[in-house]
Structures are given as structure tokens and as C-alpha cells.
Amino acid sequence: xxxxxxxxxxxxxxxxxxxxxxxxxxxxxxxxxxxxxxxxxxxxxxxxxxxxxxxxxxxxxxxxxxxxxxxxxxxxxxxxxxxxxxxxxxxxxxxxxxxxxxxxxxxxxxxxxxxxxxxxxxxxxxxxxxxxxxxxxxxxxxxxxxxxxxxxxxxxxxxxxxxxxxxxxxxxxxxxxxxxxxxxxxxxxxxxxxxxxxxxxxxxxxxxxxxxxxxxxxxxxxxxxxxxxxxxxxxxxxxxxxxxxxxxxxxxxxxxxxxxxxxxxxxxxxxxxxxxxxxxxxxxx
Numbered sequence: 001x002x003x004x005x006x007x008x009x010x011x012x013x014x015x016x017x018x019x020x021x022x023x024x025x026x027x028x029x030x031x032x033x034x035x036x037x038x039x040x041x042x043x044x045x046x047x048x049x050x051x052x053x054x055x056x057x058x059x060x061x062x063x064x065x066x067x068x069x070x071x072x073x074x075x076x077x078x079x080x081x082x083x084x085x086x087x088x089x090x091x092x093x094x095x096x097x098x099x100x101x102x103x104x105x106x107x108x109x110x111x112x113x114x115x116x117x118x119x120x121x122x123x124x125x126x127x128x129x130x131x132x133x134x135x136x137x138x139x140x141x142x143x144x145x146x147x148x149x150x151x152x153x154x155x156x157x158x159x160x161x162x163x164x165x166x167x168x169x170x171x172x173x174x175x176x177x178x179x180x181x182x183x184x185x186x187x188x189x190x191x192x193x194x195x196x197x198x199x200x201x202x203x204x205x206x207x208x209x210x211x212x213x214x215x216x217x218x219x220x221x222x223x224x225x226x227x228x229x230x231x232x233x234x235x236x237x238x239x240x241x242x243x244x245x246x247x248x249x250x251x252x253x254x255x256x257x258x259x260x261x262x263x264x265x266x267x268x269x270x271x272x273x274x275x276x277x278x279x280x281x282x283x284x285x
Contacts, residue, residue, distance in 0.1 A: 021078070025070035029236070032063040036243050040250060057183070058117060058127060064240060065130045068137045071236040072223075080222045085133050087219045092132025095211045096124045105207030107200075108189035116185035125185075134240070135175075136212055139167035140223070141237020146274045148233060149281040161216050168212040169205050170267055171241075176200040177260035178248040198260055233279035242268055 039056050065085070072081045099106040100123075117125040143163035150156050177198040179185045188199045196202065225231075245268045253261040 021070060021073040025067060025074060025236075028063055028067035028070050032060070032067045032240070033243065035060045035063055036247060040247055054115060054117075061127055061130045061134065064134045064138075064244065068134060068141075068237070068240060071141075071234065072137065075225055075231050075234070076223065084137070084219050084222045087222070088133050088136050088215055089129030091215045091218070092136075092211070093120075093124050093129045095207075096128050099207065100124060103189075105210060106204040107191060107207070109186045110189065111186045112184055115183055131175075132215075134244075135168050135171045136164070136215060136219075138237040138240050139171055139212075140164045140216075141234065142167055142241050142271060142275055145233055145235070145238060145276075146278040148278050157220070161213070161220065164216060165209050165212050167271070169209045170271075172205055172208045173197065174245055174248050174260075174264045174267060176204070177252050177255075177257050181257060182251045182255050198257060235275075235279070238272065238275045242272060245271075 035056060039060050042056065069081050069085050072084070095105065098104060100109065100111065103109075111119070111125055113119060113125060117127045120126050140160070143160055144151075147156065147159055147163060150159060153159075177200075180188060180200055181198050188196070188201060188204075191201045191203070193201050193203070197205075245264055249261055249264040249268065252264065
């Protein structure tokens with residue numbers, strides 16, 4: 001084929017949507033980090049704009065969920081990511097609705113709509129499903145980093161689910177003092193248990209673990225990457241985890257909740273260390 005013939009071969013126009021997942025992911029990720037800095041700075045910025053408003057925290061939650069799903073869409077089909085988000089959000093909202101009505105499985109609590117957002121269909125606040133999406137998907141992303149060396153083993157899927165559940169419970173331990181004491185998103189009623197974790201009954205953490213395990217049983221098939229292409233380790237989930245944990249840490253420390261602050265600081269170091277070490281280790285068959 002000579003050069004004259006090559007000139008007559010039609011050139012396929014470039015797809016303007018090619019790589020849109022990467023672009024959307026970076027836009028949402030940058031916005032998330034900027035908004036996280038804004039929310040973190042508010043307690044020390046007396047008289048600054050948005051002080052006394054709750055919408056920056058709500059926007060932070062939306063951006064955290066958005067950038068998490070966008071990050072997943074770079075490795076999984078977009079429809080799988082959307083399906084996973086819908087299933088996790090719907091299941092988490094259903095469990096929270098059951099808990100608000102019966103006290104099972106988390107314990108008796110009352111939401112404060114003026115702080116956490118208006119309820120949807122008079123059930124649970126609109127922010128609750130997003131909390132579950134952020135907690136489960138980022139816990140799973142961190143667990144993948146920690147267990148990356150074992151990803152070729154036959155029982156890797158079970159270990160991944162177990163590690164994800166443990167991280168979800170750890171996230172709840174870090175989040176509850178911030179949510180119930182500092183921000184007062186909800187109020188826990190007294191139970192017969194002799195102790196609690198900053199007003200949160202111990203049944204809440206058991207309920208979160210059981211609920212997360214059940215959700216993962218249904219949503220994991222949509223999160224399995226069936227592509228033979230090997231992807232490098234993604235640290236997106238770890239960054240989101242550490243950014244949110246740092247927010248919880250500074251808020252609880254400012255509120256003099258030293259036990260909670262110590263736990264959050266400790267888990268940040270341990271989670272980061274295991275994630276980095278696990279992601280850099282060679283696979284073990």
C-alpha cells in the first residue's frame with residue numbers, strides 16, 4: 001500500500017468520552033481534598049464564611065462517595081460501580097431504618113435532622129446511605145492493599161471480606177465520637193449495658209459488623225474485576241480513609257475526647273503501615 005492509498009483511508013474520530021472516568025475521578029478527588037481542608041479548618045476559623053453551617057460536611061460526604069465510585073470505575077465497569085453503590089446505600093438505609101424503629105441491630109437512637117440532614121420519606125436522613133457507601137467501599141479498598149500479597153490464593157475472597165468487615169467496624173469506632181458527641185448527628189438512648197463508647201452502645205459495633213458482612217455477600221460479585229489486565233495498587237481508598245480519620249482526630253481532640261483521639265491516631269498509623277507494606281510486597285501463591 002503506497003502513500004497515496006493511505007491518504008484515502010478514513011481516520012476514526014477520537015472518542016471525546018475516552019478516559020472520562022479518570023478525568024471525573026481527579027476532579028472529584030481534588031474537590032474532596034479541598035472541601036476536607038475547609039471542614040477541618042472551620043473549628044479554628046471563628047467569623048469565617050460558612051461557620052455555623054452544616055452543608056460543608058454534607059458536601060464532603062457527597063464528594064467522598066463520588067470520588068470513591070469514580071475511582072472504582074477506572075478498574076470496573078461503570079454499571080457495576082453504580083450497582084454496588086445503590087445496593088450498599090439501600091441496604092444500609094434499610095438497616096438504619098429498622099434500627100431507628102426497633103433499636104435492632106444497632107441500638108436505640110434518635111436522629112437530629114438539623115445537624116445530619118432531612119429524612120427521606122420520613123425514614124432516615126439522606127446522608128445515611130452515603131455514610132455506608134463511603135465506609136464499606138473505602139474499607140474494602142484499604143483491605144485490598146493490606147492483602148495484596150495474597151490475592152492469588154484461593155481463599156483470598158474470604159480473607160478480603162473478613163478484613164473489610166473489621167475495617168468497617170474500626171471506621172465506626174472512629175466515626176461515632178465525632179458524629180454523636182462532637183457534631184450531634186444523632187443521640188443514643190440509654191440501654192441496660194453497663195458501659196458504652198462515648199454514649200454509643202457496644203451493640204452498635206456488632207450491628208455494623210453483621211450488616212457490613214451481609215451487604216458484602218450481595219455486593220461482592222459486582223466488585224470482582226474479571227479483566228485479565230493487572231492494575232497497579234490504588235492508594236485512593238487509603239487517602240480517603242486517612243483524610244476522614246484526620247478530621248475525626250482533630251475534632252475529638254479539640255473536644256477533649258482523648259480516648260477516641262488516641263484510638264483514631266493509632267488506627268491511622270497501623271492502617272497506613274499495613275497498607276503500604278502490603279501493597280509493596282510480592283504476591284504469595
